Amino acid sequence: MGRSVTAVLTEIMNQQQSIPVPHLTTALTGPLREIESHLLDRQPQIESWFRSEWKKSAAPFYTSVDLRNAGFKLAPVDTNLFPAGFNNLNPAFFPLSVQAIQSAVEQICPTACNILIIPESHTRNTFYLESLATLRKLLQHAGFVVRIGSLREELQTPETISLPSGEEILLEPIRRSDNTLRLDEFIPCVILMNNDLSDGIPQILDNIEQSIIPPLALGWSHRKKSGHFHHYSQVAAEFSTLLEIDPWLIDPLFERCGEINFKNREGEECLAAHVDHLLGEIRKKYEQYGVDHPPFVLVKADSGTYGMGIMTIHDASEIHELNRKQRNKMARSKGGQAVSDVIIQEGVYTFETIGKDQAVAEPVVYMMNHHVIGGFYRVHTSRGYNENLNAPGMHFEPLSFANPLNLPDRTREPDAEPNRFYAYGVIARLAMLAAAREGSDAVTEIAQ
Amino acid sequence: MGRSVTAVLTEIMNQQQSIPVPHLTTALTGPLREIESHLLDRQPQIESWFRSEWKKSAAPFYTSVDLRNAGFKLAPVDTNLFPAGFNNLNPAFFPLSVQAIQSAVEQICPTACNILIIPESHTRNTFYLESLATLRKLLQHAGFVVRIGSLREELQTPETISLPSGEEILLEPIRRSDNTLRLDEFIPCVILMNNDLSDGIPQILDNIEQSIIPPLALGWSHRKKSGHFHHYSQVAAEFSTLLEIDPWLIDPLFERCGEINFKNREGEECLAAHVDHLLGEIRKKYEQYGVDHPPFVLVKADSGTYGMGIMTIHDASEIHELNRKQRNKMARSKGGQAVSDVIIQEGVYTFETIGKDQAVAEPVVYMMNHHVIGGFYRVHTSRGYNENLNAPGMHFEPLSFANPLNLPDRTREPDAEPNRFYAYGVIARLAMLAAAREGSDAVTEIAQ
Numbered sequence: 001m002g003r004s005v006t007a008v009l010t011e012i013m014n015q016q017q018s019i020p021v022p023h024l025t026t027a028l029t030g031p032l033r034e035i036e037s038h039l040l041d042r043q044p045q046i047e048s049w050f051r052s053e054w055k056k057s058a059a060p061f062y063t064s065v066d067l068r069n070a071g072f073k074l075a076p077v078d079t080n081l082f083p084a085g086f087n088n089l090n091p092a093f094f095p096l097s098v099q100a101i102q103s104a105v106e107q108i109c110p111t112a113c114n115i116l117i118i119p120e121s122h123t124r125n126t127f128y129l130e131s132l133a134t135l136r137k138l139l140q141h142a143g144f145v146v147r148i149g150s151l152r153e154e155l156q157t158p159e160t161i162s163l164p165s166g167e168e169i170l171l172e173p174i175r176r177s178d179n180t181l182r183l184d185e186f187i188p189c190v191i192l193m194n195n196d197l198s199d200g201i202p203q204i205l206d207n208i209e210q211s212i213i214p215p216l217a218l219g220w221s222h223r224k225k226s227g228h229f230h231h232y233s234q235v236a237a238e239f240s241t242l243l244e245i246d247p248w249l250i251d252p253l254f255e256r257c258g259e260i261n262f263k264n265r266e267g268e269e270c271l272a273a274h275v276d277h278l279l280g281e282i283r284k285k286y287e288q289y290g291v292d293h294p295p296f297v298l299v300k301a302d303s304g305t306y307g308m309g310i311m312t313i314h315d316a317s318e319i320h321e322l323n324r325k326q327r328n329k330m331a332r333s334k335g336g337q338a339v340s341d342v343i344i345q346e347g348v349y350t351f352e353t354i355g356k357d358q359a360v361a362e363p364v365v366y367m368m369n370h371h372v373i374g375g376f377y378r379v380h381t382s383r384g385y386n387e388n389l390n391a392p393g394m395h396f397e398p399l400s401f402a403n404p405l406n407l408p409d410r411t412r413e414p415d416a417e418p419n420r421f422y423a424y425g426v427i428a429r430l431a432m433l434a435a436a437r438e439g440s441d442a443v444t445e446i447a448q
Numbered sequence: 449m450g451r452s453v454t455a456v457l458t459e460i461m462n463q464q465q466s467i468p469v470p471h472l473t474t475a476l477t478g479p480l481r482e483i484e485s486h487l488l489d490r491q492p493q494i495e496s497w498f499r500s501e502w503k504k505s506a507a508p509f510y511t512s513v514d515l516r517n518a519g520f521k522l523a524p525v526d527t528n529l530f531p532a533g534f535n536n537l538n539p540a541f542f543p544l545s546v547q548a549i550q551s552a553v554e555q556i557c558p559t560a561c562n563i564l565i566i567p568e569s570h571t572r573n574t575f576y577l578e579s580l581a582t583l584r585k586l587l588q589h590a591g592f593v594v595r596i597g598s599l600r601e602e603l604q605t606p607e608t609i610s611l612p613s614g615e616e617i618l619l620e621p622i623r624r625s626d627n628t629l630r631l632d633e634f635i636p637c638v639i640l641m642n643n644d645l646s647d648g649i650p651q652i653l654d655n656i657e658q659s660i661i662p663p664l665a666l667g668w669s670h671r672k673k674s675g676h677f678h679h680y681s682q683v684a685a686e687f688s689t690l691l692e693i694d695p696w697l698i699d700p701l702f703e704r705c706g707e708i709n710f711k712n713r714e715g716e717e718c719l720a721a722h723v724d725h726l727l728g729e730i731r732k733k734y735e736q737y738g739v740d741h742p743p744f745v746l747v748k749a750d751s752g753t754y755g756m757g758i759m760t761i762h763d764a765s766e767i768h769e770l771n772r773k774q775r776n777k778m779a780r781s782k783g784g785q786a787v788s789d790v791i792i793q794e795g796v797y798t799f800e801t802i803g804k805d806q807a808v809a810e811p812v813v814y815m816m817n818h819h820v821i822g823g824f825y826r827v828h829t830s831r832g833y834n835e836n837l838n839a840p841g842m843h844f845e846p847l848s849f850a851n852p853l854n855l856p857d858r859t860r861e862p863d864a865e866p867n868r869f870y871a872y873g874v875i876a877r878l879a880m881l882a883a884a885r886e887g888s889d890a891v892t893e894i895a896q
Contacts, residue, residue, distance in 0.1 A: 044561040047550070047591025051558040095544055095852035099819050102495070103551055110499040113492040141855050143495025371547050404543035407589050 021402065021417060022352035022361040022377060026071035029415070031249050031289060035074060036414035036423050038243045043408060043422075049242055050370070050429060057436035059370035061104055061192070061213045065428040066378075067363045068348035072289050074423065075252045075348050076431035077298075079228055081218050082196040084120075086134035087127070087165075088376040088398035089366060094138060096404065097373040101142040104369035109190050109211050115144045116174075116181060116188035120195050121152045123171065126164060133167040135194065149174035149183050151195060151202055179209045197221045198303075218439055224302045226256040226343045227441075232434035239430055248285050250427055253278060253346040256302060260342055262331040268319055271299070274344050276316035282346050293349060296386050299330070302341035310388050312347060349385045354399070357381055365405065365428035372405040372425040469850065469865060470800035470809040470825060474519035477863070479697050479737060483522060484871050485862035486691045491870075497690055498818070498877060505884035507818035509552055509640070509661045513876040514826075515811045516796035520737050522871065523700045523796050524879035525746075527676055529666050530644040532568075534582040535575070535613075536824040536846035537814060542586060544852065548816035549590040555817075557637050557659050563592045564622075564629060564636035568643050569600045571619065574612060581615040583642065597622035597631050599643060599650055627657045645669045646751075666887055672750045673791045674704040675889075680882035687878055696733050698875055701726060701794040704750060708790055710779040716767055719747070722792045724764035730794050741797060744834050747778070750789035758836050760795060797833045802847070805829055813853065813876035820853040820873040 024032075039046065064083035065076045089097075105112055117139075119132050132148065139146045150159075150171040161169045172183040181191060181204070191205075191212045197219025205216060216222075233251055240247035255274040260267035275297055282295035296314045311330060313319065322330075331339055352361045354377070361377040378396040405425030409418045472480075487494065512531035513524045537545075553560055565587075567580050580596065587594045598607075598619040609617045620631040629639060629652070639653075639660045645667025653664060664670075681699055688695035703722040708715035723745055730743035744762045759778060761767065770778075779787055800809045802825070809825040826844040853873030857866045 043591045044593050048559055048561050051550075051554050054554075055558055092540065093543065095541065095854050096547060098854045099544060099547055102499075102819070106499050106502075110503055111496055113496045140858070143491045145492045371550070406543050406546045410588070 022354040022379075022399075024069065024071050024351050025353045025358065026349075026351040028289070028291060029071040031072040032069070032074055033415055035243075035245060035249055036419055038245055039423050039426055040408060040410055040414050040419055042243060043410070045242060046239075046426060049239075050433070053433055054370045054436070057433065057440050058107070059367070059432055059436050060218070060439060061108070061368065063367045063428075063432045063435060064375075065365050065367075065431040067365060067424055067427060068350045069352050069363065069424075070349040071351045072291055073249055073348055074427055075250050076232065076427060077252060077345065077348060078225075079232075079431045079435050080196075081214050081223075081435055082194050083366065084128050084131040084194070085364065085376070085398070086132075086138065086366070087130040088364075088400060089134070089374040090376075090400035090402065093374040093401075093404055094141065096371065097138045097368055098142045100368035100371040100373050101139060103371070105142070105144070105190070107369075108213060112189035112211075113145055114186060114188040115139055115146050115190045115192055116183065116186070117146060117148045117192045118151060118174070118195050119148060119171075121150065123150075123152070123159075123161065129161060129169050130163055130165055130167070132194065133163060133165065133169055136169075137167075139192075145186075147172060147183055147186055147188070149181070151204070174204060176204050176208075179207055181205075181208055181210060193219070195219075215439065218435075220303050223438070224341065224343075225300060225345075226254065226302050226341075228431075228434055228438055229254050229343065229345070231437045231441075232431055235430050235434045235437070250430070252348055253281055255344045256341065257344065258341045260340055262322075262327040262339065265327070271342065271344070272316040272319040275299070275313055275319060278344050278346065279314075279316065296347035298345045298347050298388065300343050300345060301330070301339040302343045312386060312388070347386055351385060352377070354379055359397075360385060360387075361399065363401075363424050365424055367428065367432055370429065370432065372428065375401045375405065375424065375428075377401070470802040470827075470847075472517065472519050472799050473801045473806065474797075474799040476737070476739060477519040479520040480517070480522055481863055483691075483693060483697055484867055486693055487871050487874055488856060488858055488862050488867055490691060491856060491858070493690060494687075494874060497687075498881070501881055502818045502884070505881065505888050506555070507815070507880055507884050508666070508887060509556070509816065511815045511876075511880045511883060512823075513813050513815075513879040515813060515872055515875060516798045517800050517811065517872075518797040519799045520739055521697055521796055522875055523698050524680065524875060525700060525793065525796060526673075527680075527879045527883050528644075529662050529671075529883055530642050531814065532576050532579040532642070533812065533824070533846070534580075534586065534814070535578040536812075536848060537582070537822040538824075538848035538850065541822040541849075541852055542589065544819065545586045545816055545821040546590045548819040548821055549587060551819070552817035553590070553592075553638070556661060560637035560659075561593055562634060562636040563587055563594050563638045563640055564631065564634070565594060565596045565640045566599060566622070566643050567596060567619075569598065571598075571600070571607075571609060577609060577617050578611055578613055578615070580642065581611060581613065581617055584617075585615075587640075593634075595620060595631055595634055595636070597629070599652070622652060624652050624656075627655055629653075629656055629658060641667070643667075663887065666883075668751050671886070672789065673748060673793075674702065674750050674789075676879075676882055676886055677702050677791065677793070679885045679889075680879055683878050683882045683885070698878070700796055701729055703792045704789065705792065706789045708788055710770075710775040710787065713775070719790065719792070720764040720767040723747070723761055723767060726792050726794065727762075727764065744795035746793045746795050746836065748791050748793060749778070749787040750791045760834060760836070795834055799833060800825070802827055803829075807845075808833060808835075809847065811849075811872050813872055815876065815880055818877065818880065820876065823849045823853065823872070823876075825849070 060081050062083055064080045066078040068077050136146050148171055155173045158172045175182050191210050200221040201216050236247045236251035255278050257270045257274050278297050279295050300310045350360055350362050354361050359379045359381040360383050361379045363377055365375040366373050377399040379399050380396045403421045405421045407418050408422035508529050510531055512528045514526040516525050584594045596619055603621045606620045623630050639658050648669040649664050684695045684699035703726050705718045705722050726745050727743050748758045798808055798810050802809050807827045807829040808831050809827045811825055813823040814821050825847040827847050828844045851869045853869045855866050856870035
């Protein structure tokens with residue numbers, strides 16, 4: 001009997017390994033292999049360093065990080081503190097999320113039983129609602145009573161939405177009594193924001209007695225991408241010292257430009273100058289590492305998410321040649337907010353592809369508390385190596401990670417699957433640490 | 449492509465569910481079903497209660513708990529604070545252990561990199577050494593440098609032992625410089641005891657500067673089973689109030705007897721009287737619940753483990769009829785310590801069986817920090833429902849749990865697999881809480 005169980009388990013493990021994993025389709029993988037081998041050699045120092053950093057800056061409740069792997073460079077390009085996409089994770093690793101949620105709530109509010117999730121208000125996005133249903137399920141497994149309250153002002157009575165998965169979402173109108181949020185008789189101890197506050201902080205959330213996580217100061221009404229990447233550069237520099245590597249290998253360069261008005265073509269000179277300067281900086285690094293691909297940058301709204309207000313630029317002259325449609329697209333980000341500040345970020349090629357049609361794949365890593373709990377690849381068949389894979393209306397195929405990210409294996413090659421996934425988890429945690437430091441700043445700032 | 453991945457995942461999940469799980473072969477499952485349904489209904493209160501209890505008494509670093517499931521009763525019968533058997537766990541859940549180890553070390557010694565394991569000294573037990581190799585691997589995955597130091601005095605130079613799994617164990621002689629333990633140049637921050645100290649605390653461990661986990665006061669040189677079950681009864685009473693159930697459904701009754709000398713037949717009267725009294729108490733509860741099986745008790749050495757010095761008794765008269773061989777067997781426990789104190793514990797039937805030959809199965813639950821990380825069944829084809837399945841020289845078949853224990857599903861029946869495993873995890877955590885309270889007492893006591 002013991003044999004047959006072992007056989008079944010072995011088969012399962014083999015099957016899990018048979019989930020396809022993207023390949024790096026570039027010859028220039030030396031720098032990445034070097035990072036991976038340093039990560040493995042110094043794993044004990046790395047984990048110890050992370051532990052002491054989390055003591056200084058508490059990790060956000062949950063975080064997802066978009067990575068790009070160019071073979072010669074592995075870097076985060078976006079860090080989301082109100083993540084969606086939980087439905088794309090591998091259910092085999094749900095127990096990890098449950099354990100991480102329990103550790104997180106222990107620190108925030110040990111006696112909490114009732115959690116109110118405040119989701120995004122765009123209720124017609126089925127993908128988002130499936131993610132919300134999965135998040136709710138994870139919190140329920142962890143032992144909480146979970147209900148979902150909507151910020152939509154027109155919602156006066158509870159509304160049930162049926163999802164393709166068979167799950168149902170009940171959206172309930174939020175009431176406020178004095179400084180307490182409630183849904184009828186349901187009084188939550190914790191308000192879990194899954195709404196990134198692009199539209200600003202609604203009045204109903206002002207001066208609430210209950211714990212709100214993540215803190216409102218981390219919403220896009222206050223947060224700036226340049227602030228995040230400023231912290232990230234600092235984190236990457238410290239980590240690179242520990243690892244004795246060039247920080248550029250893990251850090252996308254960036255510059256910023258304020259007082260832009262795309263509609264009125266104001267600030268174009270400033271933007272073009274920064275683009276030109278940044279392209280020059282990237283070119284120098286490409287020469288240093290023998291990269292024979294053209295450098296490119298992404299221009300993004302400094303406050304914003306959902307891949308809105310993003311463009312890829314290979315030459316500063318393109319800035320002056322933007323047509324009206326392109327300028328209008330850049331002028332407003334999610335929630336219709338006017339874009340006046342932009343970040344110009346080094347574009348990182350993604351050279352991971354999968355399948356015979358060489359679809360481009362971009363890893364997204366999920367974390368809860370400071371633990372990596374899984375992730376997935378955004379796989380896109382009709383986009384290029386240098387394009388953003390998370391744009392509005394884009395239909396990528398999610399490909400769950402088959403491996404957990406916390407089982408590096410020093411007996412195998414540095415680029416063996418468990419070790420490459422470990423590397424993804426480390427770089428994603430660096431971005432999370434930047435967000436944690438950003439969080440400490442933001443909370444201090446909003447309190448002043 | 450997304451479809452095929454989903455298909456693979458579904459197949460894996462189905463396969464995992466196809467690992468055989470024992471069945472309850474008793475008609476009287478009403479009380480258990482009632483416990484399971486209360487556990488599900490009150491999961492939020494239970495988890496919140498556990499969280500506040502761990503704040504008061506820190507969970508041991510690692511714990512394994514032997515459970516017995518009689519259908520009408522589900523109770524712990526042994527709690528091990530120096531667990532072996534890690535090699536019997538399902539590798540699919542190793543990531544849970546890694547995460548739990550990281551949380552535990554964070555609390556004990558955040559800057560720790562180097563861990564020294566001190567194992568049992570019986571190096572010829574291959575099963576034990578395979579467990580040691582798995583424990584080492586889990587700690588390595590979690591990012592520690594791990595070496596193994598032996599307390600065997602005759603070990604003067606490192607000794608390598610090759611295991612059937614292909615792993616190797618390097619046992620190194622422990623050195624002491626002033627109050628620091630070391631292996632040559634290797635200086636650990638944490639000493640992880642996987643030796644239960646049945647032989648007492650060796651001098652080399654006295655007044656060591658490094659953190660020793662679990663604390664030496666929890667070794668069998670100080671610990672008593674009756675002390676543990678005294679705390680467990682208290683925990684079970686508090687929990688039963690929360691759940692509104694009869695505490696007996698989860699708590700094995702026990703009494704204790706000191707000043708026994710099996711060899712000289714001293715203390716027999718005391719023992720027989722307690723056995724008789726306890727059998728009477730169990731009989732009353734059996735009548736109350738309509739259990740038509742004969743009650744039985746186990747007589748165990750009060751300090752000891754490894755299933756040594758244990759006998760099953762159905763009638764007090766058996767105490768006077770013990771032959772010389774039986775008395776000799778009871779007289780000494782592991783490490784040759786003389787047995788003078790015994791615990792008389794209510795026997796709990798195990799009515800879980802598996803396979804067409806109805807092999808008896810007993811669940812063992814593993815925890816790290818306060819998280820449940822997996823478990824396995826001890827499956828035995830030639831033992832009865834009322835026998836101890838963990839005796840010296842016994843060859844049980846380990847059957848890894850196919851389910852994690854932290855994914856209860858309120859949409860399914862209370863006795864559906866994920867919910868039964870959740871129940872196992874809850875009862876095991878109650879035993880761990882008793883050990884945590886025992887730990888606080890013991891540390892205070894040894895310090896005085």
